[in-house]
Amino acid sequence: MFSITPSHILEYLYCPRFTYFEYVLRIPEYQEKFFKVQKGREVHEAKARQNIEYLRRKEGVVAKHINQYLTNEVLRGEVDEVLELDDGTMAPLDYKFAKFEDKIYETYKTQLYCYAWLIEDNFGKRVKKGFLVYIRSQSKLVEVPIEPKHTDLVKQRVEEIREIITTNVYPKATKVKKRCLNCTYRNICTK
Numbered sequence: 001m002f003s004i005t006p007s008h009i010l011e012y013l014y015c016p017r018f019t020y021f022e023y024v025l026r027i028p029e030y031q032e033k034f035f036k037v038q039k040g041r042e043v044h045e046a047k048a049r050q051n052i053e054y055l056r057r058k059e060g061v062v063a064k065h066i067n068q069y070l071t072n073e074v075l076r077g078e079v080d081e082v083l084e085l086d087d088g089t090m091a092p093l094d095y096k097f098a099k100f101e102d103k104i105y106e107t108y109k110t111q112l113y114c115y116a117w118l119i120e121d122n123f124g125k126r127v128k129k130g131f132l133v134y135i136r137s138q139s140k141l142v143e144v145p146i147e148p149k150h151t152d153l154v155k156q157r158v159e160e161i162r163e164i165i166t167t168n169v170y171p172k173a174t175k176v177k178k179r180c181l182n183c184t185y186r187n188i189c190t191k
């Protein structure tokens with residue numbers, strides 16, 4: 001059965017050939033940790049500190065569901081928190097063991113879009129935004145708007161990944177050439 005995780009999508013977005021080498025040729029991807037969500041003691045401590053009363057006042061959160069492992073027909077992933085909001089929508093909240101640096105990385109946004117898709121499929125509620133908590137910036141809470149075009153884009157990427165895996169098509173290289181410099185696959189990757 002075809003089932004992928006947000007990490008697979010991040011790898012594909014970094015370079016489509018990662019998907020080919022790892023999932024068609026089955027060559028392990030030693031940079032895996034680069035795409036994995038860092039979850040450790042600090043995250044759990046921050047979660048324990050996260051105050052529902054604060055979120056309730058600031059963001060209209062009426063309930064939260066912690067560590068939700070969700071799946072749909074093609075995607076699977078664990079959402080740190082699924083929040084119920086007072087307007088009847090829901091929102092994913094994701095902890096990052098990172099500092100906030102005045103911009104939100106596309107990888108972080110993509111993860112939230114994946115979670116939004118999973119939440120809508122599993123809870124039957126609309127998702128219009130998500131939240132990131134930057135643990136190394138005093139657990140700064142940052143809101144990320146989520147529109148249907150964002151989840152549609154993720155769905156499109158999943159279909160592109162499925163195409164590579166099921167048809168064994170050798171995909172185009174990333175256009176960002178500096179990514180090749182330290183790539184695990186650079187010795188076997190034909191330009």
Ligand code: SF4
Pocket residue numbers: 015016017018173174179180181183184185186189
């Ligand atoms: S060497 Fe460059 S094109 Fe090839 S897999 Fe690595 S990042 Fe992609």
